[in-house]
Amino acid sequence: MASTAYSRPTKPPGPAAGDRRGPRLAKELGKIEPKKLGIGLVAGCCLALLTYLSFARLFAIYSPVFDSSSLVLKNAPPATEALPLQQKTEVEDQKDFLEPEAEPNIIPELPETTTTTNEKDDTAMNSGRGGAYREAKITCDENGVDEGFPYARPPVCELAGDIRISPMEKIMYFVNPSGDGPFDANGEKKIRPFARKDDFLLPGVVQVTIKSVSSGAAAPQCKRRHDVPVVVFSVAGYTDNFFHDNTDVLIPLFLTTAHLNGEVQFLITNFKPWWVHKFTPLLKKLSNYDVVNFDKEEEVHCFRAGHLGMYRDRDLIISPNPTRNPRNYSMVDYNRFLRRALALPRDAPAVLGEETGSKPKMLIIERKGTRKLLNLREVSALCEELGFAVTVAEAGVDVRGFAEQVNAADVLLAVHGAGLTNQIFLPTGAVLVQIVPWGKMDWMATNFYGQPARDMRLRYVEYYVSEEETTLKDKYPRDHYVFKDPIHIHAQGWPAIAEIIMKQDVMVNMTRFKPFLLQALDELQQ
Ligand SMILES: *[C@@H]1O[C@H](CO)[C@@H](O)[C@H](O)[C@H]1NC(C)=O
Numbered sequence: 187m188a189s190t191a192y193s194r195p196t197k198p199p200g201p202a203a204g205d206r207r208g209p210r211l212a213k214e215l216g217k218i219e220p221k222k223l224g225i226g227l228v229a230g231c232c233l234a235l236l237t238y239l240s241f242a243r244l245f246a247i248y249s250p251v252f253d254s255s256s257l258v259l260k261n262a263p264p265a266t267e268a269l270p271l272q273q274k275t276e277v278e279d280q281k282d283f284l285e286p287e288a289e290p291n292i293i294p295e296l297p298e299t300t301t302t303t304n305e306k307d308d309t310a311m312n313s314g315r316g317g318a319y320r321e322a323k324i325t326c327d328e329n330g331v332d333e334g335f336p337y338a339r340p341p342v343c344e345l346a347g348d349i350r351i352s353p354m355e356k357i358m359y360f361v362n363p364s365g366d367g368p369f370d371a372n373g374e375k376k377i378r379p380f381a382r383k384d385d386f387l388l389p390g391v392v393q394v395t396i397k398s399v400s401s402g403a404a405a406p407q408c409k410r411r412h413d414v415p416v417v418v419f420s421v422a423g424y425t426d427n428f429f430h431d432n433t434d435v436l437i438p439l440f441l442t443t444a445h446l447n448g449e450v451q452f453l454i455t456n457f458k459p460w461w462v463h464k465f466t467p468l469l470k471k472l473s474n475y476d477v478v479n480f481d482k483e484e485e486v487h488c489f490r491a492g493h494l495g496m497y498r499d500r501d502l503i504i505s506p507n508p509t510r511n512p513r514n515y516s517m518v519d520y521n522r523f524l525r526r527a528l529a530l531p532r533d534a535p536a537v538l539g540e541e542t543g544s545k546p547k548m549l550i551i552e553r554k555g556t557r558k559l560l561n562l563r564e565v566s567a568l569c570e571e572l573g574f575a576v577t578v579a580e581a582g583v584d585v586r587g588f589a590e591q592v593n594a595a596d597v598l599l600a601v602h603g604a605g606l607t608n609q610i611f612l613p614t615g616a617v618l619v620q621i622v623p624w625g626k627m628d629w630m631a632t633n634f635y636g637q638p639a640r641d642m643r644l645r646y647v648e649y650y651v652s653e654e655e656t657t658l659k660d661k662y663p664r665d666h667y668v669f670k671d672p673i674h675i676h677a678q679g680w681p682a683i684a685e686i687i688m689k690q691d692v693m694v695n696m697t698r699f700k701p702f703l704l705q706a707l708d709e710l711q712q
């Protein structure tokens with residue numbers, strides 16, 4: 187059993203027990219709590235599925251991108267409104283999301299100087315700095331298998347030495363006199379630097395070749411030299427689904443570069459201007475230099491260290507790891523990073539009873555396509571009645587604007603879907619309420635949103651709808667396997683899940699749901 191399950195963060199300074207306004211519900215909740223599967227059962231369920239499905243297909247099935255399947259592989263920008271670029275001035279200390287014990291960088295033998303230069307000659311590079319040029323070094327992490335999770339991690343290579351990137355040729359020349367390294371017979375290593383190993387997507391990701399050459403003479407001349415390391419990565423794929431923006435780009439980028447304190451240059455392939463624009467405040471927090479569009483760049487850029495690809499762990503779950511996450515960043519660190527980058531004010535939720543008359547704020551994220559909460563108004567009215575100040579909103583393209591709205595909330599409530607990813611902006615200790623639709627969705631509910639909430643030290647409440655509360659009851663008879671044996675839907679693969687599970691709407695039974703709202707209120711007073 188995960189030790190973090192249902193654990194609570196350290197008690198915030200708050201009122202004494204006697205000040206609590208809401209009812210204590212422990213006993214009552216004991217009776218009506220939703221089914222909580224132990225990790226063993228979840229794993230068992232997962233294994234059972236794996237007997238039917240390949241890893242790749244299972245990934246395809248369990249990708250939350252299906253929240254917006256019309257957006258899959260879409261490269262066109264969403265309807266955008268202008269998003270103000272973040273200024274360089276930071277409200278808080280730039281370094282405060284870093285582990286104090288972190289060394290300046292992990293890249294071997296990175297020079298002390300960290301100013302970017304754009305020298306037009308590369309004499310220094312070619313002359314090997316008096317023959318004392320750094321030893322070439324390359325390590326690739328290609329052990330992508332994640333035991334216990336149904337999809338693999340992407341390959342990523344870390345290089346140090348004389349690196350010359352020729353975007354026009356999509357080649358990273360690597361001056362490597364020994365020829366040692368994970369190269370093929372041609373001295374090449376090809377990688378699609380996208381942080382999700384997904385067979386369906388990868389053909390669309392620009393392939394970059396690391397080419398091992400015996401001397402600088404065999405590589406193009408440097409046009410632009412950088413004294414900071416480089417990260418070459420792709421923003422292809424499911425980006426523009428907020429879950430994937432985070433899991434496939436932003437968190438991997440955070441894991442790979444947060445310790446560099448902005449002293450890193452990004453070269454982005456499958457460049458989507460609107461995407462880069464949308465996430466500029468976060469990119470600027472991670473890198474002090476303007477991003478380079480790898481797809482259009484004509485000049486040869488030279489570096490002494492860098493990565494092709496990014497480290498990634500599980501979606502919104504990151505764990506200590508000697509190569510992927512040597513600084514043991516946690517999701518709490520990621521939250522802190524986001525708050526600094528977006529200037530979000532709240533690190534902790536309001537403590538009830540501290541200020542008289544202050545109501546806990548609840549944000550309900552509305553879904554308008556699939557998995558609608560049909561009685562949203564009724565739910566919202568009950569929440570108001572219970573003492574919440576309720577806001578209903580839909581996430582849009584203004585990341586900072588919506589992040590502010592989420593950060594202002596003490597409780598975030600939504601039906602299962604990518605909108606729940608917005609929990610990353612909640613203050614630590616706030617409450618997440620996930621309404622899980624019908625159809626044996628335990629694995630997805632837990633791994634995409636429930637465990638991440640616990641890892642972010644949020645209080646987590648989950649509500650599993652019954653067969654009475656789903657519109658599936660209007661489509662299928664009660665003796666259908668949809669109700670009798672819903673795991674059978676999963677075993678049939680994505681088309682069945684998409685058609686049946688993902689398209690239902692829910693209408694929660696207020697009698698049944700109310701105790702969960704009271705639990706949310708109660709959690710805030712702990
Ligand atoms: C990261 O965690 C591992 C154990 O999980 C520990 O051995 C290691 O020292 C930690 N590293 C840092 C930098 O805290």
Ligand SMILES: *[C@@H]1O[C@H](CO)[C@@H](O)[C@H](O)[C@H]1NC(C)=O
Pocket residue numbers: 654695696697698
């Ligand atoms: C709502 O839930 C309560 C408690 O479980 C139950 O008694 C009641 O029959 C349900 N109402 C409907 C309309 O299903």
